[in-house]
Amino acid sequence: MEVVSKNRSFGGEQAVYRHVSKVCGVDMTFAVYLPLQAKDGSVPCLWYLSGLTCTHDNAMSKAGLQAHAAEFGVAIVLPDTSPRGEGVADDEAYDLGQGAGFYVNATQAPWKPHFQMYDYVVNELRELVQANLPVSDAHGITGHSMGGHGALTIALRNPDRYKSVSAFAPIANPTQSDWGRKQLEAYLGADESSWADYDATILLKEKGWHDDILIDQGASDQFLDLLRPEALAEVITKTRQPSVFRLQEGYDHSYFFVSTFARDHVEWHAKRLYR
Amino acid sequence: MEVVSKNRSFGGEQAVYRHVSKVCGVDMTFAVYLPLQAKDGSVPCLWYLSGLTCTHDNAMSKAGLQAHAAEFGVAIVLPDTSPRGEGVADDEAYDLGQGAGFYVNATQAPWKPHFQMYDYVVNELRELVQANLPVSDAHGITGHSMGGHGALTIALRNPDRYKSVSAFAPIANPTQSDWGRKQLEAYLGADESSWADYDATILLKEKGWHDDILIDQGASDQFLDLLRPEALAEVITKTRQPSVFRLQEGYDHSYFFVSTFARDHVEWHAKRLYR
Numbered sequence: 369m370e371v372v373s374k375n376r377s378f379g380g381e382q383a384v385y386r387h388v389s390k391v392c393g394v395d396m397t398f399a400v401y402l403p404l405q406a407k408d409g410s411v412p413c414l415w416y417l418s419g420l421t422c423t424h425d426n427a428m429s430k431a432g433l434q435a436h437a438a439e440f441g442v443a444i445v446l447p448d449t450s451p452r453g454e455g456v457a458d459d460e461a462y463d464l465g466q467g468a469g470f471y472v473n474a475t476q477a478p479w480k481p482h483f484q485m486y487d488y489v490v491n492e493l494r495e496l497v498q499a500n501l502p503v504s505d506a507h508g509i510t511g512h513s514m515g516g517h518g519a520l521t522i523a524l525r526n527p528d529r530y531k532s533v534s535a536f537a538p539i540a541n542p543t544q545s546d547w548g549r550k551q552l553e554a555y556l557g558a559d560e561s562s563w564a565d566y567d568a569t570i571l572l573k574e575k576g577w578h579d580d581i582l583i584d585q586g587a588s589d590q591f592l593d594l595l596r597p598e599a600l601a602e603v604i605t606k607t608r609q610p611s612v613f614r615l616q617e618g619y620d621h622s623y624f625f626v627s628t629f630a631r632d633h634v635e636w637h638a639k640r641l642y643r
Numbered sequence: 644m645e646v647v648s649k650n651r652s653f654g655g656e657q658a659v660y661r662h663v664s665k666v667c668g669v670d671m672t673f674a675v676y677l678p679l680q681a682k683d684g685s686v687p688c689l690w691y692l693s694g695l696t697c698t699h700d701n702a703m704s705k706a707g708l709q710a711h712a713a714e715f716g717v718a719i720v721l722p723d724t725s726p727r728g729e730g731v732a733d734d735e736a737y738d739l740g741q742g743a744g745f746y747v748n749a750t751q752a753p754w755k756p757h758f759q760m761y762d763y764v765v766n767e768l769r770e771l772v773q774a775n776l777p778v779s780d781a782h783g784i785t786g787h788s789m790g791g792h793g794a795l796t797i798a799l800r801n802p803d804r805y806k807s808v809s810a811f812a813p814i815a816n817p818t819q820s821d822w823g824r825k826q827l828e829a830y831l832g833a834d835e836s837s838w839a840d841y842d843a844t845i846l847l848k849e850k851g852w853h854d855d856i857l858i859d860q861g862a863s864d865q866f867l868d869l870l871r872p873e874a875l876a877e878v879i880t881k882t883r884q885p886s887v888f889r890l891q892e893g894y895d896h897s898y899f900f901v902s903t904f905a906r907d908h909v910e911w912h913a914k915r916l917y918r
Contacts, residue, residue: 376863377899429898432707588651623704624652 369500372397378438379404382428391484391492392451398493399424399446400501403438410504412641413443413497414634417489417511417518420547421467424448427512430623436631440638443503447489449514451482464551470542471518472566474555483555486566490522490529508532508637512626513595514539514547520568520581527578532640534582534633536626537589541569541599547591569599573607580610582636584629586619644775647672653713654679657703666759666767667726673768674699674721675776678713685779687916688718688772689909692764692786692793695822696742699723702787705898711906715913718778722764724789726757739826745817746793747841749830758830761841765797765804783807783912787901788870789814789822795843795856802853807915809857809908811901812864816844816874822866844874848882855885857911859904861894 372384380403389396405411414437418427424446427433437444450456450469457478459465465479474483497503509530511519516538523533542548543563552563564570581604585597597615604611619625647659655678664671680686689712693702699721702708712719725731725744732753734740740754749758772778784805786794791813798808817823818838827838839845856879860872872890879886894900 375895375897375899376861376893376903378903382899430704432710432902434899435707435710435902586651618651620650622650624650624657624709627707627710628651628653 369496377401377434380406380434380438382434384424384428387496389451389488389492391488392482394451394453394456394482396451396488396493397424397448399428400497401434401437401444402501403441403443405441406443406502410502411441411443412506412508412638413445413503414637414641415445415447415489415507415509415519417447417471417509417515418449419511419513419515420449420463422449422515423467426623427626430627432627432630433634436634440634442634442638442641443501445493445497447493450485456482463547464554468514468551470514470551470555470566471522472552472555475562476555476557479555486522489518490526506531506641508641510534510536510633510637511538512536513591513621517542517568521566521571524568524571524575524577525565527575531643532579532637533577534636536629536633537585537591537595537621538568538583538600539595541567541596543567543570544599545594545596547594569596569603572600572609573603576607576609579640580612582633583611583613584633585613585615586621586625587615587617588619589621591621644771652676652709655681655709655713657709659699659703662771664726664763664767666763667757669726669728669731669757671726671763671768672699672723674703675772676703676709676712676719677776678716678718680716681718681777685777686716686718687781687783687913688720688778689912689916690720690722690764690782690784690794692722692746692784692790693724694786694788694790695724695738697724697790698742701898702901705902707902707905708909711909715909717909717913717916718776720768720772722768725760731757738822739829743789743826745789745826745830745841746797747827747830750837751830751832754830761797764793765801781806781916783916785809785811785908785912786813787811788866788896792817792843796841796846799843799846799850799852800840802850806918807854807912808852809911811904811908812860812866812870812896813843813858813875814870816842816871818842818845819874820869820871822869844871844878847875847884848878851882851884854915855887857908858886858888859908860888860890861896861900862890862892863894864896866896
């Protein structure tokens, strides 16, 4: 891990690292916030997955997570949203290719060689972080928009690896959305049966979750039609999945929404990760 | 005032406006955060002046002020750092011209026609804000780096207009710094006697301040030589100026520093503005 930057923040340390990713076949950049408590031993680890067009930097700079991570004593890991750089496939659209990895393992050309974000987040980056930084085995995961989709699908498929899950305005049902169908076909191929592993609504219906789930969704979100929170709410209701699903009056899809409710999410995870 | 954007944030509203500035002779953009309390009547108003290269957006997105403004019931006004656009003079250097107005009234060509940021902040924008938004007569002012310089010099010259003043890593003594001498000569001319009105260290020595002052400065700030906090500290000490001057171990010049101590500053101002 090469240090890109380190800044003192709320008594702890906000760092950015670059490393060679075997899974993605390219250098990857990620950010980690360590609270002061990490100086005395390992702390639980909350993953925050970002949305379309974002890098590790957006939430690091704009979500205000550090104050809450310092207060509740958890580390925050912020991965990039895709592989990047020369030799990595891309698309002119903002919602496909670089900046839009959708946290899947691509099986189709030209994406397959580098777009392995699911394995990268679940396995490779986690092993790197645990080997090099003072984080414990207690991991939680959250994210915003495409990152909320990533957080939910990754947690639901790996209940042994994550103790807690939440999401901000997640893409809740991508197999039925223009934020999903195009990308899943490009990355996974036309056979829709392979898409189900990357749809939170389908996964929750099939697998359930071992604890409660926190979802915040802005009621004035400009992308409600694409996010399809109603599909996830229906499954939560029908399966009696313990959850707190909050439709927040007046809030849109921006970081002003995320930052407003960031403390609630960090506290939610900390309580479950310290259990 | 034309609305550029509005976003719900911490129960209140983060807005960006554009307006025709007579003083600067060009359209200007600024941001205002109004807490929920402003729905029931006027609230005190804290001005936040930004640093070199910034617009209204940087602190709006990265300083985390909204959470604290919501908690303590104050509005936050974030002006731009200079006039901008075609027909406005500029310089290739990042620290002169657009993005680097230094909160002065320029008297020299080519800057004089538009670079009137002192009058803009003290008079024109204040009148616009008070005429159009629910803010009371109780105003405080703070800022970061060049904006800390702006906050201190503007407050010290207008003690009747500002009840409270603080600064984050201010350019404290620009008449003796490479962050200052070049710009003051460009904007005000070679006669250094005209520069004293824009130097916080000189102004504090001459005028004092009617209340206490809060200054936060990162002890690991990469620009300490340019900021010259020691000059301001010396005047504070010699003149027995009531102050809280904090040298914060390990903190640099970034928004990670500003956001860490933003709550302290907003609380500080709110206590004095609600007095």
